[in-house]
Amino acid sequence: MQASTISCHKCGESLEFEGRLTHEATCDRCSSYLRCCLNCDFHEPTAYNECREPQADRVKEKEKATFCDFFQESSNAAAVKTDRREEALKRLNDLFKK
Numbered sequence: 001m002q003a004s005t006i007s008c009h010k011c012g013e014s015l016e017f018e019g020r021l022t023h024e025a026t027c028d029r030c031s032s033y034l035r036c037c038l039n040c041d042f043h044e045p046t047a048y049n050e051c052r053e054p055q056a057d058r059v060k061e062k063e064k065a066t067f068c069d070f071f072q073e074s075s076n077a078a079a080v081k082t083d084r085r086e087e088a089l090k091r092l093n094d095l096f097k098k
Contacts, residue, residue: 021035037068040068053070
């Protein structure tokens, strides 16, 4: 069985796992759930219900463990979050430059 890698949405820790990621799986560093909306390839904050999968059920707490059948591990969830944060901070700082 081939090992897969996922990055924690909260702390960015890169973790390897084999097989299917279970809903009980947590990050070794910060104990956040790994099988959650924030670590899914379909998660998109600007989409309806923050999910690009139209058949997925609505999930209110995106950081909690999910049983969603459409879940797909995202290896860059933490990187995307960091990029968005840095972009927002840059735009905010640009407002106050002379």
